[in-house]
Amino acid sequence: MAKYFRYAIVALVLVSSTIFADETIPQIHQRVTDYTNTLTYQEWRMLEKILKEFEDSTSTQIAVLMVNSLENENIEEYAYKVFHQNQIGQEGKNNGVLLVIAKDNHQMRIEVGYGLEGVLTDAVASRIIRNEIVPNFKEGNYFAGLVTGIDAIMRATAGEYKADNVASQQSAGILWIIIFVLLILAALYSRYAMARQKHVIGGANSYYYSGWGYGGGHRTSGDGFGGGSWSGGGGFSGGGGATGSW
Amino acid sequence: MSKGRIITLSILGVLLILLIIIIGWGVGVYNKLVGLDEGVRAAWSQMENQYQRRYDLIPNLVETVKGYAKQEKEVLIGVAEARASVGQLKVTPEILQDPKAFAQFQQAQDGLGAALSRLMVVMEKYPDLKSNENFRDLQAQLEGTENRIAVARMQFNEKVQEYNTTLRRFPASLIAGMTGFKESQYFQATSGAEKVPQVKF
Numbered sequence: 001m002a003k004y005f006r007y008a009i010v011a012l013v014l015v016s017s018t019i020f021a022d023e024t025i026p027q028i029h030q031r032v033t034d035y036t037n038t039l040t041y042q043e044w045r046m047l048e049k050i051l052k053e054f055e056d057s058t059s060t061q062i063a064v065l066m067v068n069s070l071e072n073e074n075i076e077e078y079a080y081k082v083f084h085q086n087q088i089g090q091e092g093k094n095n096g097v098l099l100v101i102a103k104d105n106h107q108m109r110i111e112v113g114y115g116l117e118g119v120l121t122d123a124v125a126s127r128i129i130r131n132e133i134v135p136n137f138k139e140g141n142y143f144a145g146l147v148t149g150i151d152a153i154m155r156a157t158a159g160e161y162k163a164d165n166v167a168s169q170q171s172a173g174i175l176w177i178i179i180f181v182l183l184i185l186a187a188l189y190s191r192y193a194m195a196r197q198k199h200v201i202g203g204a205n206s207y208y209y210s211g212w213g214y215g216g217g218h219r220t221s222g223d224g225f226g227g228g229s230w231s232g233g234g235g236f237s238g239g240g241g242a243t244g245s246w
Numbered sequence: 247m248s249k250g251r252i253i254t255l256s257i258l259g260v261l262l263i264l265l266i267i268i269i270g271w272g273v274g275v276y277n278k279l280v281g282l283d284e285g286v287r288a289a290w291s292q293m294e295n296q297y298q299r300r301y302d303l304i305p306n307l308v309e310t311v312k313g314y315a316k317q318e319k320e321v322l323i324g325v326a327e328a329r330a331s332v333g334q335l336k337v338t339p340e341i342l343q344d345p346k347a348f349a350q351f352q353q354a355q356d357g358l359g360a361a362l363s364r365l366m367v368v369m370e371k372y373p374d375l376k377s378n379e380n381f382r383d384l385q386a387q388l389e390g391t392e393n394r395i396a397v398a399r400m401q402f403n404e405k406v407q408e409y410n411t412t413l414r415r416f417p418a419s420l421i422a423g424m425t426g427f428k429e430s431q432y433f434q435a436t437s438g439a440e441k442v443p444q445v446k447f
Binding site: 076130239240 | 385397398
């Protein structure tokens with residue numbers, strides 16, 4: 001009987017969490033979700049690809065969420081809720097990282113899953129924001145900031161990033177070359193795919209969805225990339241990470 | 247066998263079955279309470295870890311600050327005193343059932359949080375300090391820890407609420423009363439304490 005009771009509770013919790021899920025907290029279906037229309041399709045695809053490959057080889061899930069405004073919520077709470085709702089990171093390993101960018105608020109936060117707190121400490125996360133992302137964002141180079149930031153986060157989770165500026169620039173340089181090459185290849189592959197892109201990149205519930213399928217969960221786009229639904233693996237965070245502004 | 251005897255036996259049988267059902271139910275409730283109680287304790291120790299982390303962070307932070315802002319004696323002493331009163335707390339698992347000790351714990355910890363956020367506000371006046379990488383790391387660690395404390399506190403309160411609700415609800419309350427489960431204390435939202443102190447630079 002206790003067993004049925006437990007099932008009933010689980011069912012109830014599941015139902016209620018769907019019904020009462022905070023509507024302002026987005027359910028993300030892509031590693032990179034840009035509600036601000038800042039990234040171009042190519043840039044978005046590049047970041048997706050980097051993060052996917054990283055996840056495939058390390059199982060560490062890194063997600064990026066760009067929103068316009070936080071609607072009076074503080075970014076710590078917001079990031080925690082998004083992390084919690086989407087359960088970024090693998091279950092048991094809790095190896096997820098969420099980078100939230102609130103463009104109008106000029107604030108960002110790296111929320112670190114429980115299992116990565118040892119390598120991606122608050123201090124390291126803060127340095128990544130301060131030294132890698134903020135300088136780029138200040139000049140309006142959002143994509144560059146994201147690339148260097150993500151690169152630093154990836155290396156930090158591998159225990160390599162020690163906030164050494166010189167080293168990080170060198171390695172980011174390699175990443176840039178890779179991106180450059182990929183960008184050219186991508187441009188060749190999907191020349192005609194570039195024409196229409198007036199929609200929320202990665203947003204599954206996009207009203208602007210134009211049938212391209214780089215909104216999560218929809219069919220894949222013509223060049224066989226994008227689409228596919230990504231979701232968190234069941235990880236949780238204890239509130240670790242760092243906040244910064246630019 | 248006489249008719250009377252059959253009736254007596256079947257009544258006894260029914261009673262026995264009822265008894266077994268009741269005992270089974272009681273054991274179920276008891277086990278559930280044990281599970282919830284464990285949840286509360288785990289959340290509590292998780293939170294204590296975060297408080298400890300903040301406590302351990304302070305000497306380093308104060309040392310760094312002293313190098314730049316010796317004249318801020320008052321604020322620094324405030325932090326030292328608040329830390330000392332946290333250090334004096336005797337924290338045992340029994341604190342969860344002891345309203346007075348629990349209130350004391352919350353007061354001391356909140357006091358330390360307030361003293362630290364005052365310190366951080368004062369540091370705004372020292373550009374040299376603010377551009378010191380070491381200080382910025384410590385600041386990030388402090389912010390992170392405060393945020394973790396907020397999260398751990400919230401999770402603790404959720405666990406307590408779940409436990410207390412089960413405990414007090416009839417008829418589970420009968421089993422709880424018989425087996426000595428007591429209500430657990432939880433954090434009251436004090437002004438400003440439920441929010442992460444806004445330490446911005």
